[in-house]
Amino acid sequence: MFNDKRKEPPVDAALVLNEATAQLGRFSRRRFLQHLGTLGGLSLLTGCSISDDASVEKVLSRVSKLNDTAQAWLFDPQRLAPTYHESQITRPFPFNAFYAENKVPVVSADDFRLEVTGRVAKPAAWSLPELNALPQAEQITRHICVEGWSAIGRWGGVPFATFLERIGADTSAKYVGFMCEDNYFTSIDMATALHPQTQLALRFDGEILPPKYGYPLKVRIPTKLGYKNPKQVRAISVTNIYPGGYWENQGYNWFGGC
Secondary structure, eight states, rough: OOOOOOOOOOHHHHHHHHHHHHHHSSSHHHHHHHTTTTTTHHHHHHOOHHHHHHHHOHOOOOOOHHHHHHHHHHTTTOOOOOOGGGOOOSOOOOOSSSOOOGGGGOTTTTOEEEEEEEBBBOOEEOOOHHHHTTTEEEEEEEETTTTOOOEEEEEEEHHHHHHHHHHOOOOOEEOOOOOOOTTTTEEEEEEHHHTTTTTEEEEEETTEEOGGGGGOEEEEEETTTTGSOOOEEEEEEEEOOOOOTTGGGGTOOSSOOO
């Protein structure tokens, strides 16, 4: 086994960012995205190894924002995520959260209200019966987790574009933010909010949404990674002010496309 103790060259933060930006003109758009979001991609762009230099965190943050811009540029608001047959549904569907399953919040159906605020003509608090009375749709799509696993699930609920229309949302606004019962929060761009498969999910696999999957309300976005699909949503805000997110504020990519 080799033991290479050669000292790696220091990272020049300005060089990394400048060369990353330059690749937008040199790489194809798809190849750029395939390589940019990884440490290996930074090595590709700079021609040097990534060390534990103090400037790396700052560089990665700035490149992540560049990556967000590139992903938004590539996103097609009409292109559908793949759909599947009922026989392909993953059973049992995995539970995943930043806490154990026995810590899932208990939400009363009678007390639940979905608060809608921000750049909307009709700010209101929606009950579950009111949400269930809206037009419904169903999808069988794949949930892709940033941790490396995926699972296919059957989701039913209100197309989010329909809901935004009902509340008179300003669809020229930049962001839609979500707040959850467990204090999780995230946000998406308006193009994703209006995507045909983005959904206020009220059911899973033909039944009322179980608590571990987000009862009483989950936002299902098959064009996004799992952490962009909030569960137990209690508030929605349409805004031009960047809302951030629980994981995004800790360094995860904001756009989070898959």
